[in-house]
Amino acid sequence: MTIRWIISFPVTGGWQDWTTVAQQIVLEAGESTLKIVCNVGGFNINWIEFETVTSLSKTDEHIPAQTRLFQNYPNPFNPETQIHFELEKPSHVNITIFDLQGRALKTITDGYYQAGQYSVKVNISDFPSGTYIYKMTTGTYSEMKKMLLLK
Template identity: 40%
Template sequence: MRERLLNVGLEVWLIPLLLVCLQRQVHTQTPIPNGNFEDWPACLCDPPGWTTNNVYTPFEFILVGPADPYAGNFGITGKADSSAQFGEIVAPEITSDSITVTVRPKTLSGYYKFKPNGGDKFKAAISFYKNNALIGEGMFEDSTTVVRYTQFTIDINYTSGELPDLAVVSFTIDSSEVDKRVHAGSQFWLDELAFDRVSSVSAHDDLVPQRMRLFQNYPNPFNPATTIRFAIPKRSLVTLALFDPLGRKVATLVEEELQPGEYKVRFDANGLPSGVYFYQLHAAKFVATKKLVVLR
């Protein structure tokens, strides 16, 4: 009898411990407005959502322009060049318009190439504001030659527990010399910029499901967040991903091995345009797909 009581006590103690261990956060990607530079009219102008230090009137030189992409049709490039107007070598600069945010991203990521000259550095910076006060920032620098598109990640450090309301991203070429003069020919390429997005995933209850199930998200339609539930009866490698109507993956919400149980995923669609999307669950040989609607 004593052994049976110990076993029961151990079982009761293990269940809540398991639930606590399964609670975690999953990071997915929130695209930056026109962060892939696909929206670029066929005109002598900056890409929408961005401001550069190009000189258009009178037209003298192009410091920043369309480039070969990491993905899609367009990337962006900036090259340090001489300027008769300014009488010196000018570093390319590209800065985002103010980006409206409602969450606290942990990182900014993107893909870049870089061809330095004279020790120049590729420099990326991000700043977050609340009521025009700076509350978070991060920076990335690299002075090495990067021939193929490579991912960079900037960790964002916050000085306040507040949620930011605006963000600004900027890219340039900086000098490692004391006089801060860049060298002609230094050039960067840039594409596919995104903030991370945090989705919470937790066990729903302590009952082992009898079969695999993917439930309809709720609420639906939604703005900006919804909850997706699924159940697995045995330990499985689980992938839960979001796709657009063309079948392109927008985000990976879950991708790991999970214990038996019922789970719920809180998904924040901030940064996604309105429209119909599809979420798909893969677990062992089970595949299920359902539709959700983002409504702004």
């Protein structure tokens, strides 16, 4: 299977005049190959960073009666946990981790999902021990829960 994304970004004209372009790419489970092609020269790419944020799995084909966010498990955890959620209808879903001051620290998922039950694997080994808030929002639903990272 071949999946293509075309990401456009401007030619900056020099190493000191730069623009940041971010793109989220969702791939099926398994091994993937990423190929980068620059079609135009002129200081196009200076730095590329890849971050694997989550592993996502659909748990079964049951259509839930309501949209819900569940408590992560295990909790407390170190450094991985699972966040389960259900969607009663197809929705754009954003799950983000916040510190207790309300600063967004990491987006776990931000994409469109069909109705169903899902589980998101979360690894925050780069975070210090502490209490964090995770928040799920869809077009019509928003809920927050606490989780505790103990190292």
